[in-house]
Amino acid sequence: MKAMLCKEYGPPEKLVYADTEPPALGPDGVRIRVHAAGVNFPDLLIIENKYQFKPSLPFAPGGEVAGDVIEVGAEVKDFAVGDRVIGMCGWNGFAEQVVVPSEKALRMPDGMPYEVGAVLPTxxxxxxxxxxxxxxxxxxxxxxxxxxxxxxxxxxxxxxxxxxxxxxxxxxxxxxxxxxxxxxxxxxxxxxxxxxxxxxxxxxxxxxxxxxxxxxxxxxxxxxxxxxxxxxxxxxxxxxxxxxxxxxxxxxxxxxxxxxxxxxxxGFAAREPETSRKNFELLFDWWKHGKLKPAISHRFPLEKAAAALGALARREVVGKAVLTVGRASP
Ligand SMILES: NC(=O)c1ccc[n+]([C@@H]2O[C@H](COP(=O)([O-])OP(=O)(O)OC[C@H]3O[C@@H](n4cnc5c(N)ncnc54)[C@H](OP(=O)(O)O)[C@@H]3O)[C@@H](O)[C@H]2O)c1
Missing domain, CATH: 3.40.50.720 (NAD(P)-binding Rossmann-like Domain)
Structure with missing residues (x-):
């Protein structure tokens, strides 16, 4: 699969669009074919090794995605192939596929575009x-x-x-x-x-x-x-x-x-998962009733992730920048 890899720490220009092995699926894993990935300030920090989490090189930045479930681990009960989900992956989201533990996946409401799902979590x-x-x-x-x-x-x-x-x-x-x-x-x-x-x-x-x-x-x-x-x-x-x-x-x-x-x-979502889940139900409900309309000022394909991060670093973004991955978002 393709991913936007951080092979050495540095600014966005150092990222490399490259082939890499799809991530392994554990018994509690949900494999997502990514359609959209949200771009966040922590993505800038993580590729410069200035973030609180320090994944080992190489890794892809990207903490939040939306897409389709294409495989689930043997112990997964709550998700099935074909579900449209949001994945809160922390990193490795700027890629065609990502695997998250099932508690880090959320089923998207019907009709929610992938790009909206992808910009909600963080x-x-x-x-x-x-x-x-x-x-x-x-x-x-x-x-x-x-x-x-x-x-x-x-x-x-x-x-x-x-x-x-x-x-x-x-x-x-x-x-x-x-x-x-x-x-x-x-x-x-x-x-x-x-x-x-x-x-x-x-x-x-x-x-x-x-x-x-x-x-x-x-x-x-x-x-x-x-x-x-x-x-x-x-x-x-x-x-x-x-x-x-x-x-x-x-x-x-x-x-x-x-x-x-x-x-x-x-820290809150890890310690209080039930309250966190209820917070997302609230966000979904507001979105369904037309109250929540996330602003997205910049859209780029996955291979232009460095441009998306550059726009964020230059303070040009209003609301969010989003990466589209694979086919266009419905
Ligand atoms: N506590 C948490 O759990 C949590 C979760 C998510 C994010 N965060 C943190 O929240 C902060 C903002 O994240 P974000 O995703 O909203 O980032 P963002 O989209 O880049 O927005 C940051 C805003 O800060 C302002 N700003 C002022 N000085 C700046 C500078 N020197 N460089 C860049 N921006 C500057 C900019 O507005 P103007 O250009 O109008 O001044 C910019 O719009 C980050 O520090 C991030 O790590 C914390």
């Missing part, structure tokens, strides 16, 4: 967990979403809106922010690059501070967030796309009576 799985279980977001609360045009950011805007929050979205590019208004009707858009004192704008919009802050950027964005958070606010630590891991000032946490809350979707 960004939407993380965000529904972040806003519901970790952030306890309530209807009517102010939700401040940083890096809002990115993968997890657009998911936070969509899910926050569905949960009834009032949204303030930040980002570093006016054109990308304008897309958020077109796509999701976001009214309050703040450019944190051109407005260095953006925390004052947030305080003015929200009448004092945001109740829940969703931060996938880190660094100074995190520091300033602790200065525009409401009493009893929850600052959700999602990631550090800006490249700097911040330290929280304990005096500010005390004075604001707020919480700084860690979000680790992979």
């Amino acid at each position: 960004t939407y799985g993380t965000t529904v967990h972040a806003l519901i279980q970790r952030g306890r977001l309530r209807s009517g609360e102010w939700l401040l979403v940083h890096g809002a045009a990115g993968g997890v950011g657009t998911a936070a805007v969509e899910i926050g809106t569905i949960l009834g929050a009032r949204i303030v979205a930040t980002g570093g590019d006016d054109a990308k922010l304008a897309r958020l208004k077109e796509l999701y009707g976001v009214e309050h858009l703040v450019n944190y690059k051109t407005n260095p004192d953006w925390k004052e704008i947030v305080k003015s919009i929200t009448g004092g501070g945001a109740d829940v802050i969703y931060d996938p950027v880190g660094g100074d964005v995190f520091d300033q967030s602790l200065r525009c958070i409401a009493w009893d606010g929850r600052l959700l630590v999602i990631g550090f796309a800006g490249g700097t891991i911040p330290s929280a000032k304990a005096n500010l946490i005390l004075l604001k009576g707020c919480s700084v809350v860690g979000v680790f979707w992979g």
